[in-house]
Amino acid sequence: xxxxxxxxxxxxxxxxxxxxxxxxxxxxxxxxxxxxxxxxxxxxxxxxxxxxxxxxxxxxxxxxxxxxxxxxxxxxxxxxxxxxxxxxxxxxxxxxxxxxxxxxxxxxxxxxxxxxxxxxxxxxxxxxx
Ligand code: HEC
Ligand code: HEC
Ligand code: HEC
Numbered sequence: 001x002x003x004x005x006x007x008x009x010x011x012x013x014x015x016x017x018x019x020x021x022x023x024x025x026x027x028x029x030x031x032x033x034x035x036x037x038x039x040x041x042x043x044x045x046x047x048x049x050x051x052x053x054x055x056x057x058x059x060x061x062x063x064x065x066x067x068x069x070x071x072x073x074x075x076x077x078x079x080x081x082x083x084x085x086x087x088x089x090x091x092x093x094x095x096x097x098x099x100x101x102x103x104x105x106x107x108x109x110x111x112x113x114x115x116x117x118x119x120x121x122x123x124x125x126x127x128x129x
Pocket of ligand 3: 070095099
């Protein structure tokens with residue numbers, strides 16, 4: 001029993017310490033991995049802007065899967081639109097119904113200002129650089 005209690009206390013302390021360390025590094029991680037709003041055209045064309053969940057993708061793929069063959073590593077540097085996606089470029093390299101779902105449910109990507117499909121995005125935008 002004593003051993004058990006010691007273990008529990010250690011775990012709680014460990015969680016507290018790693019929590020602090022994580023908070024300490026969070027701002028930098030946010031700048032690189034937080035959701036990125038892509039909105040060069042969408043708003044102008046009456047579509048909700050796109051919330052790209054960077055972290056969600058980053059934990060599933062190596063950076064090299066996207067950078068820099070598919071996307072230049074700079075916010076706003078890629079001219080993405082529905083025709084490139086439908087032709088299998090940009091998001092369409094994977095969102096083609098094979099590697100990931102096809103771009104048919106518009107609200108899955110065009111979700112800024114409301115996420116009708118209740119996805120796991122954090123809804124926080126990376127701070128401007
Ligand atoms: C896989 C994610 C994804 C899905 C699903 C998706 N889009 Fe997009 N769409 C984008 C991205 C990224 C852009 C570029 C946004 C920008 O820069 O403004 C875009 C841009 C657009 C634009 C503006 C540029 C253009 O191509 O005319 C329209 C309109 C648009 N989408 C409509 C739709 C409609 C309608 C659907 C559903 C049939 C849809 N999208 C589904 C990701 C997606
Ligand atoms: C599924 C594709 C994908 C993966 C995997 C990915 N990224 Fe990205 N990344 C993007 C897209 C899309 C953008 C936004 C490009 C744009 O706005 O035109 C971006 C933007 C960036 C930016 C610029 C952010 C800014 O604010 O300008 C950095 C830095 C970055 N990625 C780093 C990484 C790193 C490091 C990894 C691996 C740990 C990674 N990315 C993995 C798709 C990806
Ligand atoms: C390297 C492959 C790849 C690329 C490129 C890619 N995605 Fe994805 N994406 C995935 C996979 C795999 C999933 C998970 C699919 C599933 O759960 O069935 C996913 C899921 C998503 C989700 C749902 C996240 C959630 O919380 O469930 C969104 C939104 C999304 N992608 C948007 C985009 C947009 C916008 C782009 C282009 C800017 C893009 N993706 C480019 C592979 C990719």
